[in-house]
Amino acid sequence: xxxxxxxxxVEWREWGPEAFATAGRAGKPVLxxxxxxxxxxxxEMDRTTYAEPRIAANVNDGFVPVRVDVDxxxxxxxxxxxxxxxxxxxxxxxxxxxxxxxxxxxxGFREILDAVRRTWxxxxxxxxxxxxxxxxxxxxxxxxxxxxxxxMVEQLLxxxxxxxxxxxxDVKFPLPRTVEFAxxxxxxxxxxxxxxxxxxxxxxxxxxxxxxxxxxxxxDPSREKLTDENAALVRAFAHGYRYTGEExxxxxxxxxxxxxxxxxxxxxxxxASQGGADAYYRLAATERxxxxxxSVDDTVVAGHNxxxxxxxxxxxxxxxxxxxxxYAERALDALRGLVREDGAVVHYRDGDETGTAGxxxxxxxxxxxxxxxxxxxxxxxxxxxxxDYTLDTLRAESGAFRDGPTDGPGLCDRPLYPLDGGVRGRDxxxxxxxxxxxxGGRAPA
Amino acid sequence: MGVEVAHYAAAxxxxxxxxxxxxxxxxxxxxxxxxxxxxxxxxAVVPRDDRPPDGEALLIADGDxxxxxxxxPSLERLLTD
Numbered sequence: 001x002x003x004x005x006x007x008x009x010v011e012w013r014e015w016g017p018e019a020f021a022t023a024g025r026a027g028k029p030v031l032x033x034x035x036x037x038x039x040x041x042x043x044e045m046d047r048t049t050y051a052e053p054r055i056a057a058n059v060n061d062g063f064v065p066v067r068v069d070v071d072x073x074x075x076x077x078x079x080x081x082x083x084x085x086x087x088x089x090x091x092x093x094x095x096x097x098x099x100x101x102x103x104x105x106x107x108g109f110r111e112i113l114d115a116v117r118r119t120w121x122x123x124x125x126x127x128x129x130x131x132x133x134x135x136x137x138x139x140x141x142x143x144x145x146x147x148x149x150x151x152m153v154e155q156l157l158x159x160x161x162x163x164x165x166x167x168x169x170d171v172k173f174p175l176p177r178t179v180e181f182a183x184x185x186x187x188x189x190x191x192x193x194x195x196x197x198x199x200x201x202x203x204x205x206x207x208x209x210x211x212x213x214x215x216x217x218x219x220d221p222s223r224e225k226l227t228d229e230n231a232a233l234v235r236a237f238a239h240g241y242r243y244t245g246e247e248x249x250x251x252x253x254x255x256x257x258x259x260x261x262x263x264x265x266x267x268x269x270x271x272a273s274q275g276g277a278d279a280y281y282r283l284a285a286t287e288r289x290x291x292x293x294x295s296v297d298d299t300v301v302a303g304h305n306x307x308x309x310x311x312x313x314x315x316x317x318x319x320x321x322x323x324x325x326x327y328a329e330r331a332l333d334a335l336r337g338l339v340r341e342d343g344a345v346v347h348y349r350d351g352d353e354t355g356t357a358g359x360x361x362x363x364x365x366x367x368x369x370x371x372x373x374x375x376x377x378x379x380x381x382x383x384x385x386x387x388d389y390t391l392d393t394l395r396a397e398s399g400a401f402r403d404g405p406t407d408g409p410g411l412c413d414r415p416l417y418p419l420d421g422g423v424r425g426r427d428x429x430x431x432x433x434x435x436x437x438x439x440g441g442r443a444p445a
Numbered sequence: 446m447g448v449e450v451a452h453y454a455a456a457x458x459x460x461x462x463x464x465x466x467x468x469x470x471x472x473x474x475x476x477x478x479x480x481x482x483x484x485x486x487x488x489a490v491v492p493r494d495d496r497p498p499d500g501e502a503l504l505i506a507d508g509d510x511x512x513x514x515x516x517x518p519s520l521e522r523l524l525t526d
Contacts, residue, residue, distance in 0.1 A: 144457045144460055144461055146461065148446075148453070148454050148457040148458075149454050149457060149458045149461075151446065151454070152446070152448070152450075152451050152453075152454035155446070155447055155448050155451075156448055156451070159447065159448045167448045168448075173449075175448065175449060175451075177451060177452035177455070178448050178449065178451040178452070180451075180452075180455065180486060181451035181452065181454060181455045182451070183486070184485060184486075184487065239486045242482070242485075242486065243485075314486075317478075317481040317482070318481070318482055320478070371489075374491070375481070375489060375490045375491065375492070376472065376481060376490075377472055378471060378472025378473075378477075378492040378493055379472075419446075419450055419453060
């Protein structure tokens with residue numbers, strides 16, 4: 001269990017068949033807490049709601065509390081996300097959803113506990129339902145038409161914020177893959193967005209990119225730094241430099257490389273993320289030197305290391321930067337250590353603990369890194385085995401891909417066909433990280 | 446399908462009109478390094494490829510040969526045409 005669990009008074013269990021079996025035997029609902037190590041509101045809920053003795057006693061008594069790290073368990077995240085983290089979800093022992101919410105303070109939590117108890121006592125297993133995206137999981141399919149690209153260009157034009165750069169007029173996410181698409185199709189949108197990210201979302205003191213800005217004008221950043229997002233931005237800035245020759249973009253990419261290879265380097269691989277504790281970031285630069293920086297989650301996630309290797313190789317390809325190449329090679333070593341002989345990629349490693357093998361996000365990101373390695377270094381390593389495994393095990397008849405193996409507790413045995421693993425976890429406009437599986441909500445695109 | 450999944454549209458575009466710069470020289474050679482810098486980011490670069498003559502590069506657009514180059518300047522002309 002993560003270090004923050006100890007701040008609560010709840011007797012958490014690990015995600016697994018045992019927790020659901022216990023719930024079934026005891027006739028109790030499961031309380032599923034979805035959290036992330038970088039998530040400040042998750043820590044807040046640990047320190048307040050879950051530390052409140054009467055609430056904790058109520059939970060320990062009447063529920064089977066299960067705590068899940070969403071970075072380690074993306075299949076659980078994508079099936080139960082209530083629109084942000086923390087997600088607080090109540091399940092039947094069969095894994096169907098009774099109800100859920102995101103952050104809950106003491107009063108809100110007390111109310112929902114009572115409501116869930118009444119529903120459960122009244123309806124039992126009937127109280128649960130399967131989120132729509134899982135209930136009618138018709139995989140997407142069909143021919144690839146030229147309309148897709150044209151449609152997306154129209155979307156860019158419609159969503160672009162002419163006043164402040166970036167897309168949308170609410171919260172601002174950097175959307176590095178969208179920037180790359182725009183670089184060759186709507187150059188001005190791409191460069192103005194890079195400029196906004198460069199000036200508003202970079203940590204000028206410690207380096208690295210904050211996750212998103214809460215306001216349309218790119219102010220009020222949410223300051224957690226995720227390795228995969230940082231890597232994707234390094235690559236976007238490198239490509240931006242390739243197209244414009246703008247030195248500021250190269251400099252921003254180089255500073256991103258600095259951050260990844262120092263603060264987020266564990267000694268043998270890239271760590272997963274760094275928290276965004278606001279108190280630290282409000283300190284003056286001189287005070288920061290004496291303060292403890294927000295904690296780094298040094299879980300070695302295959303997909304994060306893959307995207308970091310991909311980004312560093314891109315920088316090396318454009319600049320011959322030796323350090324970027326060296327760290328890319330080390331990240332590739334770490335990644336290869338997580339690729340099984342049959343081509344399945346192990347999602348993460350933390351000491352002796354390892355994650356599920358064969359998740360779509362890990363397979364796809366590993367392929368990004370290995371094919372880039374093939375182009376830049378001339379060695380694609382186990383790319384073919386990884387691709388074959390992905391095709392053989394995750395592809396449905398329609399051609400669409402499942403997000404992972406179709407087994408596991410809860411609703412993990414129900415297939416999910418994401419359009420883009422990275423997109424499905426994207427935050428909702430309210431600024432919380434979230435997917436589209438809210439009950440009764442729209443299915444993912 | 447909103448702008449958050451522009452990456453999907455990029456992948457579709459690349460699949461419908463794949464562009465490859467095949468380089469018959471090892472990774473790290475001048476011609477290969479030039480190809481990495483000159484090819485746009487949706488074009489694949491393949492070092493040590495046996496399709497072009499030794500020491501040369503070949504642009505392959507949707508499976509068809511679309512021009513060759515035997516040094517970085519001629520590759521630049523080919524890719525910026």
